[in-house]
Amino acid sequence: MARSTSIRDVAAEAGVSITTVSHALSGKGTVSARTRLRVEQAVERLGYAPNPIARAMRTDRRAVLGFVSEEIASTPYAGKIIVGAQAEAAAHDHVLMIVDIAAGAFDDPRIDALIQRQVDAVVFASASNRVIRLPRSLDPARTVLLDAFDPAAPVPSVVPDEQDIAATAVRALLDAGHRRIAHLTVEGAGPAVTGRVEGYERTLVAAGGTPVVVRAGGEVADAAAGHRAATELFGPVSPGAADRHDAERPTAVFAFNDQMAMGVYQVAEERGMRIGRDLSVVGIDDLQLVAAALRPGLTTVALPHEQMGRAAVRRALEQTGALPAPQAPRAGVERLRGELVVRDSIGSATVTRS
Amino acid sequence: MARSTSIRDVAAEAGVSITTVSHALSGKGTVSARTRLRVEQAVERLGYAPNPIARAMRTDRRAVLGFVSEEIASTPYAGKIIVGAQAEAAAHDHVLMIVDIAAGAFDDPRIDALIQRQVDAVVFASASNRVIRLPRSLDPARTVLLDAFDPAAPVPSVVPDEQDIAATAVRALLDAGHRRIAHLTVEGAGPAVTGRVEGYERTLVAAGGTPVVVRAGGEVADAAAGHRAATELFGPVSPGAADRHDAERPTAVFAFNDQMAMGVYQVAEERGMRIGRDLSVVGIDDLQLVAAALRPGLTTVALPHEQMGRAAVRRALEQTGALPAPQAPRAGVERLRGELVVRDSIGSATVTRS
């Protein structure tokens, strides 16, 4: 921020030309060992650091990546994605410039006006995994999609592996001996809803179970949706329901996400079912505020948010040439797996049935 | 990102010099109406936009603000703060450059290396309202503190008005007729804990109540802390506790935040107390994931996160001169008030007692 020493000062201090200073510092030209040392000492004495603006002016490289986020405020995961993106960028001497747009406001002029020419490439992060159309102001050769996919544009895309993540959740239930496992989800045909349903069905069927999918009305997957879906799943409250040993009743629920799982907890409490004993539950997200706060703690599959941020930045850096392009060109879509976080919401099916 | 038209192209197209183009566009020199029109038309035809890098090079103004956030991932509010900061910056043709540092890592070299000379000023956002020491690499004349305060540095600071926010929460309870109101909080002497306790005591005493403050061990104000504090408040579970009409028992609880309030809900459930009837609760934060998801919905005081982001950026812009300095120099610390968000966790004291 303060006016500081320029390459000219260093040249004077070292008694060489600015060309030589530049060569010595960049390692691009050839410089004798003695000269290099003199330059380095001068840099040290003066506390010189190159002016990135001037460098950008000359090289047309900003060492800046744009990060367009959709409704960062509404997505509690955004933080981790940004941290990952940020860290990966920093590891390669890049910095992140953030523009937050309203949900769906892909034509926000700021994408054009502010990002344009200030950044080398753009990571466009959707608020949730879904299919979108790339904003026209973004150059496909300089953009990567995060948590989104555009079938019509040749843009690299980084998304969670929804099917595998669902399979991980279901397997946690299967491993505890459950077979009557219901899946609670919402309406909609986006990759998250669809992928999880498919992963659930495939994994459960392979284990000899019969899929039961309950969709709460609407597309918002929050606690209220979980409450609605669970209420539907268990049917009307009947006296002594908690004591009834219904052979048909699911012993376990795989919720679309942790928020819906929270709704399941609420229904269980209303009906006197104890989570982890009378009913096992698994979610997706590992939302700290929910998963760790619930009692008992919710076992869930953590989405690889930080990894996604990192991967997206890596691909953007490949586009700009700051990172070498992979030898074997990767597929357009990179799918990342999640990880099971074990807490106390899954009990063994044997105990559950007793 | 694409190589685009320069001021030279516009000059050629309009048949004038680049100086004249610059004057016409900036409004700085004097230009005839006809010439200005010709320039504007040329700009239009060519789709010209000035290169911000080149401008920065000349003027030593980047139109970029640094936003250093501490552990953005761990704070669910950070999103809103950034959205506010972002919007205010955009309103003044500035852009935000974000660097996320680990908690307490104020000496992170990236603050120095990346922010330095790339930004006009820095907003330094703490993860929670507390007293800190300004990182040495930051120029006090070009820095504003957000959710933090440094008594030793002459730096503008934007923080929530903790006392007023606590008063708002307590008043919501008083207005419903409650007088036996306990405050659940944590250990620690930071501005948030201290300010809320003071606001609570002052407001309650003024209304004729007697303060009861229960501190959960530790400084982490999460659901588990709320559970511990509420358990201590209500004492050991006794048979028929829900039916016992204890004249001493608080009819309402003011929790340090929504997460602790969640712990109160859990204790209430364990003891058969219904929130909003047997016990009224108010929190602070308006965390969507918690406040809106709880049943019944949690009445809480929303912190002015977006406003804080905006205010901090405004002050930073005043420092750089992009915004005129206020006539009457403001106090070093700007305190922002919160707003009550009414849901269903507060019942009237009359009903509660019945």
Place this chain on the structure above:
DNA sequence: CTGAAAGCGCTTACAG
């Protein structure tokens, strides 16, 4: 191995 010079795209005194 070293350096003089051009140029990236602007803005800003200064002269006409």
Place this chain on the structure above:
DNA sequence: CTGAAAGCGCTTACAG
């Protein structure tokens, strides 16, 4: 009212 020129701090052919 208009424009030629200098210069912001670098990098990069090119020449010596």
